[in-house]
Amino acid sequence: PKTPADITFPALSPATAARAPVVHCTVKTDSRCRELAPPIPDAMSSKGSVVLAYSGGLDTSCILARLKEQGYDVIAYLANNGQKEDFEEARKAAPKLGTKKVFIEDVSREFVEEFIWPAIQSSALYEDRYLLGISLTRPCIARKQVEIAQREGAKYVSHGAPGKGNDQVWCELTCYSLASHIKVIAPWRMPEFYNQFKGCSDLMEYTKHHGIPIPVTPKNPWSMDENLMHISYEAGILEDPQEPSASRSLHEDLGQAKAPNTPDILEIKFKKGVLLKVTNVKDGTTHQTPLALFMYLNEVNRFLGMKSRGIYDTPAGTILYHAHLDTEALTMDGKVRQIKQGLGLKYAELVYIGFWRNPECEFVRHSIAKSQERVEGKVQVSLFKGQVYMLGWESPLSLYNEDLVSMNVHGNYEPIDATGFININSLRLKEYHHRQSKVTAK
Incomplete structure (x- = not known):
């Protein structure tokens, strides 16, 4: 055996060299080795980035x-x-x-x-x-x-x-x-x-x-599992719906029993269905940026709701759900609201099954946004030991007409008009039951 220094290779002509394959080789002399080819980079052995x-x-x-x-x-x-x-x-x-x-x-x-x-x-x-x-x-x-x-x-x-x-x-x-x-x-x-x-x-x-x-x-x-909107407690002893100690333990952890004995009064303002401002009536503190608003509402309220085999705590979401719902009822046409309520159920289903990016979910989202153009106003709520109580509503776009609904004045409504309404709607009802009675008699 010779050392690598003793080994010579014949020179190749340029034409031959161009056709020659590149070979990685190792020359072995006794127990010593010299790697003549460069090491293979790590990236070549990787499956890629994840x-x-x-x-x-x-x-x-x-x-x-x-x-x-x-x-x-x-x-x-x-x-x-x-x-x-x-x-x-x-x-x-x-x-x-x-x-x-x-x-x-x-x-x-x-x-x-x-x-x-x-x-x-x-x-x-x-x-x-x-x-x-x-x-x-x-x-x-x-x-x-x-x-x-x-x-x-x-x-x-x-x-x-x-x-x-x-x-x-x-x-x-x-x-x-x-x-x-x-x-x-x-x-x-x-x-x-x-x-x-x-x-x-x-x-x-x-x-x-x-x-x-x-x-x-x-x-x-x-x-x-926790995020800005929600904390969920699942698995373990919660998988047994008859296990009472689970709910008791979580109530203690969330501190509901230690909640103050006096309520917090908040004024919540919406425009186009989006939260604009929250003011604490008791101390006058105000929060206006979206993130600060949500974090503040999380701090002042806790709410528990059982579903399936888990316990879900969604404090700010619960406050806004009720406050927005009542602002919407004050400012949205009743028939539009019926359609929007159906869209809301569909939206919840699409989000839950993972279709947030699907075209039908985008369509529903845009339709709901359109329905919110008149949802504007202020709501006053009381927060007491994890519960949300509505105190009052106010909106420049309110559809509420006190004179029209009052029992003390007629307003622009003639009670006699109800007679025609009842007669027209009872016509179908009378005929249906009249025909049914004939079929039963046979």
Whole structure:
């Protein structure tokens, strides 16, 4: 055997060199090696970049590590939509797991203005209970996630939504509607993932084995999801609808029993169905920017509503739902309001099933916005131990005519006119029952 310095290669003519393939080779001499080809760059072995909706919690920390194992360059994305979360701690944890970049995006303002306000205008209430606090935030989060992916040239996005539930639908339908070429990696729908991680204990074991930093496991026997509009408590002992201790514990946590014994009186002003100003009558404090308004209303009220197997707390949303509804009743034509109420039910359904970006939902949203042109005025409300009581209404566009409805004066109404109305409407009714009686007699 000769050393590399002793090896010579015949010179190639220019024509031969042009046709010759490029070969990476290693010359071995005894136990020594010299790499003659340059090292292959890391990027060539990567599957590409993926933007992961990352919270720093157990699930997404494990998902981040698994995506790295599978050869993806992970970009961690944390959305601040008003939740009480230690974003800096999560920012520090992500690089320890090998992230390529970390983005912390504050989407609170757009969440209020572009997602919450249309829901308030529509009086959206899914199945008579749910004010869509989580359903509305997911498309807001996913929209920013796609924006980052496009900016960073990422071909994939990923999330920690479980294979059960609507979160995965809300996130992914938004992603595909905004960028059809981007692929979604959903670990909790992959058999190789959910068969390995069948519960928290498996995830915890994985974090210990791989040295993954995660926050302390919550002491409460349920999971909590929070944003600016809403806190939901689900899973654990809440899955048993007959378990009374769950509701008692949450009532204590939310402090309703410790609420003041005197009410807060607020004056709430709307224009075109959008909240303009909130004034506390007791101390005179005023709030006017959309984000500040919503945060203030969250502070002064708490509200609990049972739905299915979870407990939902939507304080500001509850106040505005009632205040807007009454302002609308004062200023909107009755027949228009009937149509708008039907649209509101449809809007709640479309948002809940993840169709926020679908054309039919956009159509309904624009129709509802049109109905709000005359919804203007002030409402005074009393907040007492989590309940909202309406005290009075005022509007320059009010359709209320006191003289017309008063029992003390006739106004522009002639009572005798009701006779013709009753006769015309009773005609069909009389004929129907007359015919029915003949059929029954036979």
